[in-house]
Amino acid sequence: MSVIRFLARPMLASSFVVAGLDKLRNADDTAKQLSPVLRRASESLPFKADEKTLARVIGGAQLGAGALLGLGKLSRFAATVLAVTSALNSYVEWRSADISTKEGRSARKARLLKNISLTGGVLLAAVDTAGRPSIAWRAEHLAADAKKVTGKQIKRADKAVRKAVDNAVGA
Structure with a gap:
């Protein structure tokens, strides 16, 4: 203070x-x-x-x-x-x-x-x-950060699944 x-x-x-x-x-x-x-x-x-x-x-x-x-x-x-x-x-x-x-x-x-x-x-x-920062500001930014992290993880998982499917089908 x-x-x-x-x-x-x-x-x-x-x-x-x-x-x-x-x-x-x-x-x-x-x-x-x-x-x-x-x-x-x-x-x-x-x-x-x-x-x-x-x-x-x-x-x-x-x-x-x-x-x-x-x-x-x-x-x-x-x-x-x-x-x-x-x-x-x-x-x-x-x-x-x-x-x-x-x-x-x-x-x-x-x-x-x-x-x-x-x-x-x-x-x-x-x-x-x-x-x-106020609680509202913190909550808003936490949600935005979580959305970014989740979006990146989904994209990585999607890419890994597509690669695995391509390898399985191509093999």
């Missing part, structure tokens, strides 16, 4: 870890803030879940994914989870912000830009392969 990745991942993850801890500690406030989104989510789930439980799940997912990203473990998966939670936070904070004053509108815009920036950062981390 490069020095940049070693430093940048924990720096990016720290905001999510702190936010996840805050959501877990203040599940009632989080449930109230996320209420419109959580209500729709709980209605679409096949099992019964209250908004407070869903708020805890979101906080736990944010905390866990932030910790994984910070440690460099399952980084791409963790960053994808963080991108989803960050987008959700952006939407919720945008809707619930106080816009009655000029300061409130300014704070709303600043929070939105911060959340968009964090979402962009974790999206970059989600596609970062750390200089190694």
Whole structure:
């Protein structure tokens, strides 16, 4: 892992870890803030879940994914989870912000830009392969290499069979 990745991942993850801890500690406030989104989510789930439980799940997912990203473990998966939670936070904070004053509108815009920036950062981390090819690229090239090798082997075998037949018929 490069020095940049070693430093940048924990720096990016720290905001999510702190936010996840805050959501877990203040599940009632989080449930109230996320209420419109959580209500729709709980209605679409096949099992019964209250908004407070869903708020805890979101906080736990944010905390866990932030910790994984910070440690460099399952980084791409963790960053994808963080991108989803960050987008959700952006939407919720945008809707619930106080816009009655000029300061409130300014704070709303600043929070939105911060959340968009964090979402962009974790999206970059989600596609970062750390200089190694992705699994899809590896599989594609492995299949192409196997096809080349198999084709060459078939041609050699065909040539050997034809030679054997010519020798047997000619003899």
